[in-house]
Structures are given as structure tokens and as C-alpha cells.
Amino acid sequence: MGDMKATRAAYGEALCELAEKYPQLVVLDADLSSATMTKTFAAQYPDRFFNCGIAEANMTGIAAGMAACGLKPFTDTFAIFAAGRAYEQVRNSIAYPGLGVTVVGSHGGVSVGEDGATHQMIEDLSLMRTIPGMTVVNPCDANEMKLAVEALINYDGPSYLRLGRSPVETVTDTADGYSFEIGKGVTLRDGKDITIAATGLCVQMSLKAAEILSQEGIDARVLDIHTIKPLDGDLILKAAKETGVILTVEEHNVIGGLGGAVAEYVGSTFPVPVIRHGVNDEFGRSGKAAEVLSYFGLDPETVAAKAREAIKLKR
Amino acid sequence: MDRKELSVLSTRARILIIDSIHRAKSGHPGGSLSCVDCLTKLYFDEMNIDPKNPSDPDRDRFVLSKGHCAPALYSVLAIRGFFPEEDMQLLRSIKAHMSGHPDMRHVPGVDMSTGSLGQGISTAVGMALAARYQGRTYRTYSILGDGEMEEGQVWEAVMAAAKWKLSNLCAIVDINGLQIDGKTDDVMPTSPLDSKFEAFGWNVIKADGHDFDSLSAAFDAAKSEKEKPSVILMRTTKGKGVSFMEDNAGWHGKAPDDAQYETAMNELKAQLAGSEDA
Numbered sequence: 001m002g003d004m005k006a007t008r009a010a011y012g013e014a015l016c017e018l019a020e021k022y023p024q025l026v027v028l029d030a031d032l033s034s035a036t037m038t039k040t041f042a043a044q045y046p047d048r049f050f051n052c053g054i055a056e057a058n059m060t061g062i063a064a065g066m067a068a069c070g071l072k073p074f075t076d077t078f079a080i081f082a083a084g085r086a087y088e089q090v091r092n093s094i095a096y097p098g099l100g101v102t103v104v105g106s107h108g109g110v111s112v113g114e115d116g117a118t119h120q121m122i123e124d125l126s127l128m129r130t131i132p133g134m135t136v137v138n139p140c141d142a143n144e145m146k147l148a149v150e151a152l153i154n155y156d157g158p159s160y161l162r163l164g165r166s167p168v169e170t171v172t173d174t175a176d177g178y179s180f181e182i183g184k185g186v187t188l189r190d191g192k193d194i195t196i197a198a199t200g201l202c203v204q205m206s207l208k209a210a211e212i213l214s215q216e217g218i219d220a221r222v223l224d225i226h227t228i229k230p231l232d233g234d235l236i237l238k239a240a241k242e243t244g245v246i247l248t249v250e251e252h253n254v255i256g257g258l259g260g261a262v263a264e265y266v267g268s269t270f271p272v273p274v275i276r277h278g279v280n281d282e283f284g285r286s287g288k289a290a291e292v293l294s295y296f297g298l299d300p301e302t303v304a305a306k307a308r309e310a311i312k313l314k315r
Numbered sequence: 316m317d318r319k320e321l322s323v324l325s326t327r328a329r330i331l332i333i334d335s336i337h338r339a340k341s342g343h344p345g346g347s348l349s350c351v352d353c354l355t356k357l358y359f360d361e362m363n364i365d366p367k368n369p370s371d372p373d374r375d376r377f378v379l380s381k382g383h384c385a386p387a388l389y390s391v392l393a394i395r396g397f398f399p400e401e402d403m404q405l406l407r408s409i410k411a412h413m414s415g416h417p418d419m420r421h422v423p424g425v426d427m428s429t430g431s432l433g434q435g436i437s438t439a440v441g442m443a444l445a446a447r448y449q450g451r452t453y454r455t456y457s458i459l460g461d462g463e464m465e466e467g468q469v470w471e472a473v474m475a476a477a478k479w480k481l482s483n484l485c486a487i488v489d490i491n492g493l494q495i496d497g498k499t500d501d502v503m504p505t506s507p508l509d510s511k512f513e514a515f516g517w518n519v520i521k522a523d524g525h526d527f528d529s530l531s532a533a534f535d536a537a538k539s540e541k542e543k544p545s546v547i548l549m550r551t552t553k554g555k556g557v558s559f560m561e562d563n564a565g566w567h568g569k570a571p572d573d574a575q576y577e578t579a580m581n582e583l584k585a586q587l588a589g590s591e592d593a
Contacts, residue, residue, distance in 0.1 A: 026448065050444065053478075058437045058471035065441020068419070068427055070372060071448065073441075088431060089468075093438055097419050097428040 002170035003142070007200075008106050008163040010142035012037025014149035015074070019045055022153050024072040028063055030056045036076040036106040036163070056081040060089035060103065067099040072153055079105030079121035079162060083128050095131045095158040102152045103128075108138070108162040109251030110279060110296055111201060113289035120284030120292075125199075126256025128160040129229045135159040135182060136228040140203035143173040144226055147180035155182060164251075166289040168201045172224065185232035191221035194311050195239035195246045196303065199225045199258045202249040202278075205293075208300035213307055220307060231261045233269070240270045247310045249303055250278040251293070273313035277306045316360045318527040322590045324394060325355040329556045330583045331390035331403045337576040339407035342415065345566040347387035349491040349524065349551035350458050354391040356530045357456055366396035369424050375453050376442045378427045380435025380469075381460035381489060382416040383568065389413065389422065397424030433466030435459070436486060440472050443484040443544075454538070458487045462494030464505040470515070476544040477516035484544045485537040486517075489524065491553035493564040508548050518543040524551035557582055 015027060015038060028050045033039040042049040052059035056077050063073035075082065082105035083090070094101045110120045128136045135157060139145040145163070152159050172178050175188050188203065189210050198206040203224045210220040221243055223235060239246055246266065248259035259276025266274050279296050286292070293299060297306070328351050336342035358364065362375040379388045386406060393400045405411030412421035416430030426442075429435040439457035446453050463469060476484055488508060496502050512519045518540040522533035530549075537545035553567070554560030557579040571579055 047448065050479075052475060053471075055468075055471035055475070057433075057468045058440070058475055061434050061437025061468070061472065062441035062444065062475065065378075065427065065438035065443075066445045066448075067441075068438065069376070069442050069445035069449070071445050089434055089437070092428070092431045093434045 002174065004167040004169055005142040006164055006167045007139055007142060007145040008037045008165060010145040011104070011149060011163050012040055014146040015041040016044055018150055018153060019048070022072065024070065025153055026050065026066060026071050026073050028052055028059050028073055028075045030054055030059050030077040030081065032077055036104065038076050056086045057089050060086040061093045063101045064093040064097070064099050067101045068097070072100055074102045074104050076104045076106060078119060079108040079124045080119055083124035083160065084121060087127055091131050095134050098133060098157060100156045100158070102159045102161055104161045104163060106163040107165045109164065109200065110284040110292045111164055111166045111251060111289040113166065113292055114286050116286035117283040122253045122279045122284060123256070124160070124162060125228050125250070125252050125258065126260065129256065129261060133158060134229060137182065137226055138162040138200045138228060139226050140200055140224055141168055141170045141172055143170050144180060148226065151180060151182050162200065164201055166201070169204050171204055171207060183227045183230045183232060185227070185235040186224040187221065187235070188224050189220070189222040191219040192243055193219045194307050195221045195223060195243045196249060196307060197223040197225050197236065197239065197246055197258065197262055198249040199228060200251055202251055202298060205298060205300045205303055206249050209303035209307060212300060212304040218307070218311065225258055228258055228261055231265055233265055236262055236265055237269050240266050240272045244314045245273045245310050247275045247277060247307050251298055252278050254278040254280055273310060275306060275310040275313070277303065319590065321355055321359060321527045323587065324359055325352045326556070326583060326587045326590050327394055328355060328387065328390040330580065330587065331393065331400065332386045333557065333571065333576065333579045333583065335386055335390070335403040335406035336570045338404055340570045341407060342386050342570055343383040343568045344560060344571070345493065345553040346381060346460060346489065346491065347384040348555045348557065348560065349553045350381070350384055350489045351387040351391065352525050352527065353458060353487060353489070353530060353549060354387050356527055358391045358395045361534050362456065363453065366424065369397060373451055373453055376426045376439070376455040378435040378439040378442070378455070378457040379417050379429050380439070380457050381432065381463050382429030382435060385415060385417045388417055388425070392424040432460070432463045433468035436469055436472040439484060440476050440481065443476070443481040444479060446483055454483050454485060456485050456487065458489055461488055461490040461492065461505055461508070462499050462502070464488065464508065465503045473512065473515045473517065480542055481544045482541050486544065486546045488546060488548050489551050490548060491551045493553045493562070493567065495564065495567050497564050512546045516543060518545040520545060520547045522547050522549045524549035525555055556586065
């Protein structure tokens, strides 16, 4: 079993590791640096860290102005505020002028746990994906997160990066032939009977679901879709053609996120059944992270069960 | 540059504003006419800019936070030489790049895309912070509307600029007292702005927004401030220069019809002749 580490922790480490290499990198936070894990960067590079206080709209605009002057800002707050409260600032001040800001939404999804529905952002992938020209990245583990951060520093355009609160198993570091590229999904397990396309911490549970299914003789392919936009259409199309059915798994509303993106793409290229598994258009709730995930059916057993149902829809 | 020359330039800009809005059959003449004298002063006599090198990293920056007054900004940029004055004929046209609100990607000389009120001033704070981090000496200017001060984000930005002691930032509030639905004092009072800004830790300067000498003194006072961000509370008349548009909220976002256009142009051309003769 791989190491356990939250993607937010890996993100905080990556900022520090990359700071010397990229002097244009600056970090903004909104009074959550101990939760978004920018606090270490803040301590090491005080002249490159800007705590904007509890004022996410302003932080987003400040970052736009900095990017317009040649800096590479990463803004940090909870996903609910980054993509929710400051949505229109992201749209009009960053994305419309095409500025190279990475909007970082920490504590994405229901795995926030105890804080409950007000802090469990299940619409961010959808909201960010619908903005023209926006790149949306949701790494599944610590290894992938670090690679994503460096790729985004080098990406000159508007982007959104989702971080998770809870520790997750690192799986991509030992995957055969793994490499990270924005917009390119990764086949973590090959298979011919069904494709499970997952993002974020749902990748690990999908790999476990594939193990369960393999004991029943079901050969499931597992895709790690770390970039929701631009979607890796080639990989999805290949999966549709070769396995004939796709199950999407995400810690997000089933409307508009990974499931929405895959369904839209498959529907207009090579229609096969696409079953969207995630939070079924309802708000989250308090509980321990694992409990809340299971409440919404985000665990290996339920993913496996969804896969069995999905296979029945194959033509 | 003396006040006579500036007056000729700003009257030429007023003519471009009215002509382009009339041609587009939509746009915002009232607020454009209230801030165009200040814009003329900034681009011809205050800011360190070069129309031939619009992306110079050391240039002074300007953000039109009240982005609906794009016709005023575009007109001054055109007269200053960033692009041909003929381009103003394409304001708001599907055939061209001259969008209804400032677009930094397509209109030369525009430093930030704006239009959603309250957002521009935050980006100006970011520009001023970037200057400090990069060790550059450029200054950042931003014009806001007095109605715009109703947006909460403005005060987030005002708070932040004071925290970082951004003396390289100069905000200008175009106080024409009117917004779409009527008098600012009725819709949602934003005054007193002087004591509000003072309480937030800003250097507060007052000016007559249609008097170039008053504006000169205000910008000088802002530049000599070394500890705090400065705000120029600029008293103006909405629709200034076109008699029937002056101090009338109805001209916030409406184009003149053909007869009104003719009247307005006759008035402005007479003012231009008067300025040139003076």
C-alpha cells in the first residue's frame, strides 16, 4: 500500500519545493493558510505571500492584477469560496482576460467531513468547467498533485486546481509508465468489460472496485481523469469503443462535473451508456470523511455495484 | 501641458464619445462625460506611458473600475495615439474588437478588462503589489464611480491597499451623485466618502474633476504621499459638456437619437472652437 497523504499537504510542499525555481510564483491566501497548507511557504517566503484576509473576491482580483504584471499567482481558500463566492471574479477578472492565475480550491467535495454542507463544495468542477478557456485540474494523490502544481506554474492561462482535505493513498508513483500532462488522462488499470473513469480521491476507490470486480471475472479499466477540462477526448473515445460502457466516479454533484463532461463528449462522438456516480444532486452532511463518502456511495463496494449495473446496460 | 491644451483634448474626446455611442445606438454617455477630463489629464499629463510601447513593464498602469465608461477611456487612448481614432466608429460593433466594456486583450492601451463593478480596484491593488514585489517604480491609477462604492468588494480592496501601505496606488472616485436608478443618496448613500477612506487609512484628497489645475494639484498631492494609498474624491457633473445630459440619471446608459446627437455635437463643437480660440 502506498503512503497516505492529503493532496493539500502535497500542494503546500510543492509550493516550497518550486519557489526557488520559479521566482514569478506568488501565493495569496484568505486567512486559511494553516488549512490550505500555504503556511510553510508563507514562513519561508514572506515577501511572496499575501494574506488577503477573509475577502475572497478581493484576493481573486488582486491575483488578476498581479498576473497582468507578469507574476504567477496561486490563490488559496476553500473550494466553496474560491469557485463559489468568487465565481464571478474568477470569470470576469481572470478568465475573460485570459490571465495566468491558478485558482486553488482546497477542501473540495464531501470528504471535508465534519464541517458539513456549507463547506462541502460539490459544484466547483462544474462551475469552473463552464467558464470559457478555463483549465480544471483535480489530482488524485500527492505525487500527481506535485506534478500538477509545476505544470500549472508553467501554464500561461486561467486554471482551477482542486485540493482534498483528507489523507489519500498515493497510487500514481508506482503506476507503470505514469507521466503527468495537463489534459491527458491516465490508464491506471487496463480492462475490456467496462471503463471506470474517476477523478480525485475517487481514483483509489475505483482501483479497489476493479479488484473486487476482477474476483468475479469482470475486467474493469480504470482511468485517472485528473484534468476535467480540457477533457482527454481521445482516451474517453477509446474507452467507449473498447469497453462499450463508462462509469464515472467523482466526489461532486453528478451534474456538470466529470460525469457531465464525459456524457457530453461520448454523446456527441460514440454514444455508449455513461453512468454518472457521485453526489446525486443533494447537499452534503456532517460526519467523518469516510462516513460521509460512504453515505453518498463513494466507496469501493458501491462503485463495484454501480459497475455491475452499468454493464447490464451494454448493447 | 497647460489647461487650454488639455481642454481642447478632452473636448475632442467628448466628441468621440458622443459620436461613437450615437453610432452604436447604445453605451454610457453620462459617466463617460464625467470622468473624461480626468482621463485626459492622466493620459496626456500624468502617467508615464508610451503609445508605441503599450506593454512596457515599467509603464504606469490604469484600471477603469467603472468599466461602463469605456467610451471615455477608448476615446482618450485613441487621441493619445494607441490606435486610430477611426476605430471609435466600431464601438460595440460585431465587426470589430471595440467591446462595450474595456477589453485588455483586444484594445491597445487597456491595462485591465473591467465592467463588473467593484472588481477593477482589486486588480489595481494587485498591480501595485506586483510593482513592489518586482522592485518597479510604476504607479497604478484607477477610477471608480460613486455608485460603485456600494459594491462590498471595493471596501475589501480599500482595506487591503491600506494594509500594504500602497502609496504607489491612486484611486479616483468620480462623484457625479447619480446612478442608474437615480440619486446615489436615494438608491444607497455612499457618502461621506472622505471620513470612510480616512478611517480605512487612506490619504484623502479632494478635487474638482472638471478643473485641470485642481486635478494637477490632486495628483501632485497623491505622488508626494509616501506612506498610504491615496484617493482623489473628484466632484463631477454627470453628462458634463452636453447641456441636456448634465446631472440627469436618464443619460447613464442611453444613446442620443439623431436630433439629440445633432444638438450635442453642435454644443461640443462650439466648445472646441472656444477652447482653441481661448
